[in-house]
Amino acid sequence: MKMLNVSSSPHVRDRGTTREIMLDVVISLMPALIYGIWQFGFHALLVTVATVAACVLFEYWYEKGMHKPLTVRDFSAVVTGLILAMNMPPEIPVWVPVLGAFFAIVVVKQLYGGLGQNFMNPALAARCFLLISCTKHMTDFSSARLGFDSASGPTPLAALKMGKSVDLLSMFTGRIPGTIGEVSAVALLIGAAYLLIRKVISWKIPVIYILTVAVFTFIFGKQDLNYVFAQICGGGLIFGAFFMATDYVTSPVTPKGQIIFAVFIGILTGLFRIAGTTAEGVSYAILLGNMVSPLIEKATVPKAFGREAKKK
Numbered sequence: 495m496k497m498l499n500v501s502s503s504p505h506v507r508d509r510g511t512t513r514e515i516m517l518d519v520v521i522s523l524m525p526a527l528i529y530g531i532w533q534f535g536f537h538a539l540l541v542t543v544a545t546v547a548a549c550v551l552f553e554y555w556y557e558k559g560m561h562k563p564l565t566v567r568d569f570s571a572v573v574t575g576l577i578l579a580m581n582m583p584p585e586i587p588v589w590v591p592v593l594g595a596f597f598a599i600v601v602v603k604q605l606y607g608g609l610g611q612n613f614m615n616p617a618l619a620a621r622c623f624l625l626i627s628c629t630k631h632m633t634d635f636s637s638a639r640l641g642f643d644s645a646s647g648p649t650p651l652a653a654l655k656m657g658k659s660v661d662l663l664s665m666f667t668g669r670i671p672g673t674i675g676e677v678s679a680v681a682l683l684i685g686a687a688y689l690l691i692r693k694v695i696s697w698k699i700p701v702i703y704i705l706t707v708a709v710f711t712f713i714f715g716k717q718d719l720n721y722v723f724a725q726i727c728g729g730g731l732i733f734g735a736f737f738m739a740t741d742y743v744t745s746p747v748t749p750k751g752q753i754i755f756a757v758f759i760g761i762l763t764g765l766f767r768i769a770g771t772t773a774e775g776v777s778y779a780i781l782l783g784n785m786v787s788p789l790i791e792k793a794t795v796p797k798a799f800g801r802e803a804k805k806k
Contacts, residue, residue: 516569534584546575580675706760
């Protein structure tokens with residue numbers, strides 16, 4: 495007779511530590527970050543260093559002041575800082591992302607109990623906070639360093655919103671205006687491939703999310719493949735799909751829940767982009783998805799073996 499061990503949860507474990515996972519995420523972000531710094535120059539590097547340092551320091555000071563265990567060595571604050579910095583316009587004043595770092599680490603993460611307890615992605619929440627409170631700085635994508643015409647005008651998604659044509663090759667390679675880390679689709683895909691190979695993330699949420707946006711855009715936007723591919727390569731869709739929507743803490747863990755979550759944020763992104771007043775929509779869509787994630791997970795938890803459904 496086979497003997498089964500009875501133990502307390504968690505019943506699903508992994509040998510990988512939080513530090514190892516976060517280091518993998520840091521490595522995966524490097525291609526897009528390096529490209530962004532190369533394209534936008536020293537100020538982009540300064541914004542990145544300041545934002546990451548601020549996130550680490552705010553986490554250290556809060557935990558030290560509240561007499562909590564120090565967690566800065568797990569690299570989660572570094573990941574938050576990198577994602578937040580890569581969502582910043584290249585010429586933004588440094589104090590703006592530093593303010594965002596405080597909001598991400600202290601307000602969204604630590605006040606809710608630290609890593610694993612936050613109900614939404616800290617970096618995305620901080621970006622949306624800055625979009626509301628520092629709109630002028632957060633929507634200025636000009637860069638004095640760039641000499642090519644495609645970087646001096648509106649972002650490709652804004653151009654599409656105005657009915658203008660865009661260059662798909664420039665969008666794929668990254669010769670476009672935008673935030674530090676979102677402009678190069680190919681660099682982001684290289685980082686995403688690393689995460690998939692390392693099995694840090696699953697393909698399910700990002701692929702279904704992107705496909706949902708593509709189908710929604712084709713049906714309700716324009717029946718034009720160039721337009722659809724521009725929507726995929728433009729803005730923060732690829733960045734958000736692979737590096738933010740896959741956040742362990744704020745996305746469902748059940749297989750069915752992940753599908754519902756991906757479709758939900760995909761429809762919201764398409765709706766914000768097509769019917770909304772702004773060209774972007776990824777950040778708000780994922781945050782709303784974070785908020786309903788517990789409900790999705792609760793509704794898709796498999797029924798326990800041998801347990802009958804409740805009779806009405």
